[in-house]
Amino acid sequence: MGPRPAISSFLESRRLLTYILIAIAAWSALSVDWNGNLVHPGGAESARQIFTAALTPELSSDFLALALSASWTTVTFAVAGLTLAIAVGLPLGVLGSGVLLRPGSRRFFTITGVRVVLGCLRSIHELVWAWLFVVAIGLSPIAGIFALAIPYAGILGRIYSEILVDVPEEPLNALRTSGASEFKVFLYGRLPMAMPDMLSYTFYRLECGIRSAAILSFVGITGLGYQIQLSLNDLLYNEVWTLLLFLVGLVALVDLWSSLVRKSVTP
Amino acid sequence: MTNTKSQTPTHLTLEAVQKSYNGQPALAPLSLSVHAGESVAIVGPSGSGKTTLLNLMAGVIQPDMGTVILGGNNLSGIQANGELSRLVGIIHQQFDLVPHLSVLHNVLAGRLGDWSLAQSLLSLVWPRDRQVAMQALDRVGIGGKAHERAARLSGGEQQRVAIARLLVQDPQMIIADEPVSSLDPARAADILNMLKDIATERGKTLIASIHTLDLSSSYFKRVIGLRNGVVQFDLPVEELSQERLVGLYELKETSLGTPASHQ
Numbered sequence: 001m002g003p004r005p006a007i008s009s010f011l012e013s014r015r016l017l018t019y020i021l022i023a024i025a026a027w028s029a030l031s032v033d034w035n036g037n038l039v040h041p042g043g044a045e046s047a048r049q050i051f052t053a054a055l056t057p058e059l060s061s062d063f064l065a066l067a068l069s070a071s072w073t074t075v076t077f078a079v080a081g082l083t084l085a086i087a088v089g090l091p092l093g094v095l096g097s098g099v100l101l102r103p104g105s106r107r108f109f110t111i112t113g114v115r116v117v118l119g120c121l122r123s124i125h126e127l128v129w130a131w132l133f134v135v136a137i138g139l140s141p142i143a144g145i146f147a148l149a150i151p152y153a154g155i156l157g158r159i160y161s162e163i164l165v166d167v168p169e170e171p172l173n174a175l176r177t178s179g180a181s182e183f184k185v186f187l188y189g190r191l192p193m194a195m196p197d198m199l200s201y202t203f204y205r206l207e208c209g210i211r212s213a214a215i216l217s218f219v220g221i222t223g224l225g226y227q228i229q230l231s232l233n234d235l236l237y238n239e240v241w242t243l244l245l246f247l248v249g250l251v252a253l254v255d256l257w258s259s260l261v262r263k264s265v266t267p
Numbered sequence: 268m269t270n271t272k273s274q275t276p277t278h279l280t281l282e283a284v285q286k287s288y289n290g291q292p293a294l295a296p297l298s299l300s301v302h303a304g305e306s307v308a309i310v311g312p313s314g315s316g317k318t319t320l321l322n323l324m325a326g327v328i329q330p331d332m333g334t335v336i337l338g339g340n341n342l343s344g345i346q347a348n349g350e351l352s353r354l355v356g357i358i359h360q361q362f363d364l365v366p367h368l369s370v371l372h373n374v375l376a377g378r379l380g381d382w383s384l385a386q387s388l389l390s391l392v393w394p395r396d397r398q399v400a401m402q403a404l405d406r407v408g409i410g411g412k413a414h415e416r417a418a419r420l421s422g423g424e425q426q427r428v429a430i431a432r433l434l435v436q437d438p439q440m441i442i443a444d445e446p447v448s449s450l451d452p453a454r455a456a457d458i459l460n461m462l463k464d465i466a467t468e469r470g471k472t473l474i475a476s477i478h479t480l481d482l483s484s485s486y487f488k489r490v491i492g493l494r495n496g497v498v499q500f501d502l503p504v505e506e507l508s509q510e511r512l513v514g515l516y517e518l519k520e521t522s523l524g525t526p527a528s529h530q
Binding site: 181265 | 350351352353357358363364365366367377379381382384387418
């Protein structure tokens with residue numbers, strides 16, 4: 001058993017990782033053609049136009065109404081996708097945490113199996129799912145919702161199971177000695193104690209979902225992303241800025257909502 | 268030693284009970300019996316095996332050897348469920364409540380052994396047996412706090428909630444593991460008084476591990492001294508002498524776990 005520990009400790013050493021990263025950075029810098037047209041020659045002018053447009057976003061009432069309805073569409077898609085993700089991710093997260101099962105081989109195989117499923121769900125990005133669904137069922141809002149829901153179910157399930165395991169044991173043991181079965185311990189102890197963290201993470205995912213839903217517009221979800229694309233094609237930068245401001249506003253609203261809800265469940 | 272009480276039936280019997288953790292003995296073979304309605308304090312330095320002994324008595328853990336018989340039932344044959352919760356209830360030093368639930372739901376958790384799963388679930392929305400819980404909260408003097416979150420309560424109030432939950436659970440024997448060690452002396456006396464009164468008025472057997480010697484002698488009728496998993500003395504409180512107590516806590520080479528040296 002001589003050399004093996006030495007090799008593995010060398011591979012695990014942080015210094016090795018640092019050297020590799022430095023080497024990669026140096027190599028990529030060398031492979032750039034610094035003398036060529038690194039920057040598009042008309043780029044400076046375009047950039048100036050884009051940023052001056054930020055000072056005069058399009059504020060006509062017609063366009064604001066359009067931006068408002070596009071925002072609403074984006075929110076509904078994000079909420080629909082996330083609802084589906086919670087419906088799938090919560091039961092999988094509970095199963096994958098193993099908290100309802102007695103220690104033993106059945107528990108081991110359930111936890112492992114569910115973790116593999118959750119891993120597969122979240123290893124593919126929602127954009128890729130969107131492409132696949134467009135091929136399979138065509139341009140449709142359903143494609144966008146499913147594309148969002150699948151990876152998000154995997155992410156939520158994983159995080160839920162970790163939060164459920166990380167709950168303090170003492171109150172749970174007290175419930176057990178009052179005669180509660182594991183499922184009742186779950187209802188009266190584990191779930192209430194895990195709830196603030198689970199809610200907070202779910203709201204964070206809703207934020208991410210709104211951003212993703214905006215990007216997924218190309219599979220037939222009309223909404224902020226679709227409008228941004230149209231305005232960009234027409235080089236109407238002041239419209240783009242208005243739409244971006246609505247996107248920022250949506251995320252801020254979700255954040256506000258999240259902190260209000262969290263306040264009501266934190267002891 | 269307890270022949271003065273031989274007319275009341277035996278409630279709890281430990282026969283040659285033994286327990287070790289990872290090869291380290293926590294309790295040497297130990298036998299004792301407790302009569303119904305007795306109040307017993309278990310004293311001893313930390314690491315003496317008090318908590319192990321109480322957990323064995325409560326059926327939370329099983330002995331490696333020997334038997335624990337409670338109310339005629341061998342505890343090793345009973346799964347931790349409603350049946351066990353009617354025989355024995357336990358309260359701890361702290362961290363006993365679910366901080367996110369209301370006081371009312373924490374108290375009603377004492378009923379979980381009796382309720383079906385559907386009843387338990389529905390009760391989170393429409394509390395069942397509310398009357399019983401409110402009576403228990405009034406008994407421990409915090410009837411007005413039923414709808415507050417448990418986390419908002421002070422340490423002493425939380426301990427009252429834990430006692431109210433025991434009242435709702437209504438076991439034949441109450442076990443208290445260091446019930447007052449995180450409380451100031453006035454509140455500690457208050458809580459022990461309440462435990463003693465409740466045990467007396469409802470005819471419960473009460474067994475508690477106690478840190479401070481003066482508390483053990485003023486609230487309990489019998490004191491068991493434990494050290495290194497061995498019973499050092501088991502006496503009615505009036506026969507307890509100061510030397511015995513001092514001897515129990517005095518530091519000895521052997522108590523530090525250093526084996527006889529081979530130098």
